[in-house]
Amino acid sequence: MILDVRDVSFRYNSRPVLEGVTFSLGRNELLAILGPNGVGKTTLLKCLNGILHPATGTINVEEKDLLRMKKLEIARDLAYVAQQEQGGRLTAFDAILLGRRPHITWKVGREDIRKVDAIIRTLGLEHLSLRHLDEMSGGELQKVCIARALVQEPKVLLLDEPTSSLDLKNQQEILSIIRHIVTGHGMAAVMTMHDINSALRFADRVVFLKGGRVFAVAGLEEITPAMVREVYGIPVVIEKVQGYPVVVPVQPDKATPGV
Amino acid sequence: MHLEEGTIPAGYVKYIRTKILLLLLGLVLLFILAVLSIATGPVSYRPVEVLRTLFMGHVSRQLDVVVFNIRLPQVLAAVLAGAGLSVAGAVMQSVLGNPLGSPFTLGISQAAAFGAAFSVMALGSGFMQSAASDAITVVRPGMTTALAFAAAMAATGVVIVIARLRRGSPEVMILAGVAMGSLCSAATMFLQYFADDVQLAAMVFWTFGDLSRAGWREIGIISLVTGFCSLYFAFNSWNYNAIDAGDETAAGLGVNVRMVRFLGMSLASLVTAVIISFVGVIGFVGLVCPHMVRRLIGDDNRYLIPGSIIMGSILLLAADTAARTMIAPNVLPVAILTSFVGAPMFLYLLVRGYRR
Numbered sequence: 001m002i003l004d005v006r007d008v009s010f011r012y013n014s015r016p017v018l019e020g021v022t023f024s025l026g027r028n029e030l031l032a033i034l035g036p037n038g039v040g041k042t043t044l045l046k047c048l049n050g051i052l053h054p055a056t057g058t059i060n061v062e063e064k065d066l067l068r069m070k071k072l073e074i075a076r077d078l079a080y081v082a083q084q085e086q087g088g089r090l091t092a093f094d095a096i097l098l099g100r101r102p103h104i105t106w107k108v109g110r111e112d113i114r115k116v117d118a119i120i121r122t123l124g125l126e127h128l129s130l131r132h133l134d135e136m137s138g139g140e141l142q143k144v145c146i147a148r149a150l151v152q153e154p155k156v157l158l159l160d161e162p163t164s165s166l167d168l169k170n171q172q173e174i175l176s177i178i179r180h181i182v183t184g185h186g187m188a189a190v191m192t193m194h195d196i197n198s199a200l201r202f203a204d205r206v207v208f209l210k211g212g213r214v215f216a217v218a219g220l221e222e223i224t225p226a227m228v229r230e231v232y233g234i235p236v237v238i239e240k241v242q243g244y245p246v247v248v249p250v251q252p253d254k255a256t257p258g259v
Numbered sequence: 260m261h262l263e264e265g266t267i268p269a270g271y272v273k274y275i276r277t278k279i280l281l282l283l284l285g286l287v288l289l290f291i292l293a294v295l296s297i298a299t300g301p302v303s304y305r306p307v308e309v310l311r312t313l314f315m316g317h318v319s320r321q322l323d324v325v326v327f328n329i330r331l332p333q334v335l336a337a338v339l340a341g342a343g344l345s346v347a348g349a350v351m352q353s354v355l356g357n358p359l360g361s362p363f364t365l366g367i368s369q370a371a372a373f374g375a376a377f378s379v380m381a382l383g384s385g386f387m388q389s390a391a392s393d394a395i396t397v398v399r400p401g402m403t404t405a406l407a408f409a410a411a412m413a414a415t416g417v418v419i420v421i422a423r424l425r426r427g428s429p430e431v432m433i434l435a436g437v438a439m440g441s442l443c444s445a446a447t448m449f450l451q452y453f454a455d456d457v458q459l460a461a462m463v464f465w466t467f468g469d470l471s472r473a474g475w476r477e478i479g480i481i482s483l484v485t486g487f488c489s490l491y492f493a494f495n496s497w498n499y500n501a502i503d504a505g506d507e508t509a510a511g512l513g514v515n516v517r518m519v520r521f522l523g524m525s526l527a528s529l530v531t532a533v534i535i536s537f538v539g540v541i542g543f544v545g546l547v548c549p550h551m552v553r554r555l556i557g558d559d560n561r562y563l564i565p566g567s568i569i570m571g572s573i574l575l576l577a578a579d580t581a582a583r584t585m586i587a588p589n590v591l592p593v594a595i596l597t598s599f600v601g602a603p604m605f606l607y608l609l610v611r612g613y614r615r
Contacts, residue, residue, distance in 0.1 A: 072513040080511025088558040102513045
């Protein structure tokens with residue numbers, strides 16, 4: 001068990017957003033959080049990273065209580081990739097080097113620079129390393145952000161809609177990268193998503209949120225059309241295309257209830 | 260996915276060296292400019308004589324007096340004020356994530372002007388023109404300075420408290436600053452409307468920034484505050500880089516965003532208030548210099564902060580030297596020149612489409 005979330009609730013002022021959210025995550029596991037807009041996916045992710053403080057509940061990272069950890073300690077265990085990054089006039093190399101910030105205080109060491117270079121090679125970003133962020137495409141920028149999160153050497157990677165502004169090819173590329181990293185390096189990752197089909201293709205398990213609560217935690221084979229209909233409020237069928245489950249919305253009268 | 264072995268890439272080393280080289284070049288330029296500035300004036304000297312007076316002791320009694328009592332203080336005041344205003348602007352722009360962050364937009368300058376006007380009106384301090392020496396003498400200068408400083412810090416305090424109430428959001432800080440600035444301007448105009456000729460002249464004259472006002476004691480205070488705050492800013496350049504990438508990303512990297520923003524704003528305002536209250540309002544240095552440096556060496560705060568310090572010094576020193584010599588023997592207040600140069604430059608940035 002690398003991440004254990006138990007009974008987490010969160011309120012904005014007095015409006016409840018999350019109620020009793022519970023799930024856990026093992027090593028090498030990629031978890032997708034799905035649910036309609038405004039259900040609290042991003043809020044949950046921010047709670048996991050200590051950006052927001054839950055009103056009740058516990059979050060443990062490898063048996064350590066996240067709510068008692070200092071910001072820097074959290075940043076050494078969990079890396080967060082925000083949904084929208086502002087790209088300034090900073091080279092990709094320096095932007096990725098920023099990921100070493102939780103580990104350095106005053107001066108960048110040779111070791112930090114070597115680690116950045118290693119991640120750049122691993123992700124094949126050599127051609128970008130001296131380009132400025134404001135000259136990059138959305139896909140390139142997202143790769144840089146992921147590289148920065150990886151150079152943090154976290155145990156858990158948190159990604160807020162990592163593919164929301166990307167085209168089909170870049171979506172596939174980014175998700176494959178995340179999938180490979182999680183499998184290959186004993187890490188775990190939680191990502192919020194809108195695209196249910198990408199989640200079914202790349203994640204190991206799915207958490208469905210509905211009305212601020214966990215509606216279901218399901219492995220890929222356990223997801224049913226009824227479940228999806230309950231969460232999103234529209235009828236769907238699930239077909240297999242080349243071995244991958246694909247969720248297809250359908251006309252209300254054509255859906256077979258309960259399938 | 261297999262993790263590759265990392266090395267220190269040669270391209271990156273070269274890229275960093277270029278930036279450091281640019282900074283060193285700026286320093287050399289600043290030094291040359293300073294020597295030339297000391298050498299020029301109503302009586303000009305050869306730069307060699309100035310260098311010998313500065314570093315190798317006595318050349319002539321006249322040179323000693325001119326260099327150490329008149330020109331060196333003014334040059335140092337220009338260098339320090341330029342550095343302080345510029346670095347304060349750079350930090351405000353970074354922590355607020357807004358290209359308009361500067362002492363002007365946040366109402367600090369207007370508040371200082373109000374404090375000075377109030378001191379002239381209500382407490383009878385001010386400036387008097389003495390016909391004999393054709394120089395401007397200051398009546399109770401300490402009072403004007405103290406009140407300008409108090410007003411500037413009070414305005415900053417209000418802006419920061421409002422922003423704290425609204426969870427330190429940058430937009431609120433800018434808007435609150437604009438509101439405070441306009442409030443202070445209105446209050447100053449109110450005082451000016453009821454002032455007599457001499458008072459009005461004193462008020463208006465105070466708002467023309469003039470670096471010759473600073474003596475050795477003022478220079479000591481300015482350098483202490485600017486030096487301390489610059490060190491703090493340089494120490495936080497990683498945090499500012501993180502905030503540049505977005506508040507959430509910064510928080511994810513372990514940065515206490517609200518605290519960094521609060522301290523950055525407070526210290527930047529302190530530097531500004533100290534400088535403005537000693538030398539008067541000097542516009543556009545804080546806004547324009549950081550933008551120029553951003554164009555030259557990028558947004559990386561590790562280089563932007565020292566770069567802004569150097570660029571601010573160069574610019575204000577150049578402007579001050581020009582202001583002293585352009586219509587000699589008359590001296591133009593330097594603030595007029597900085598705004599003349601600064602405003603078109605700012606418009607150019609606006610038209611070209613600027614980044615932070």
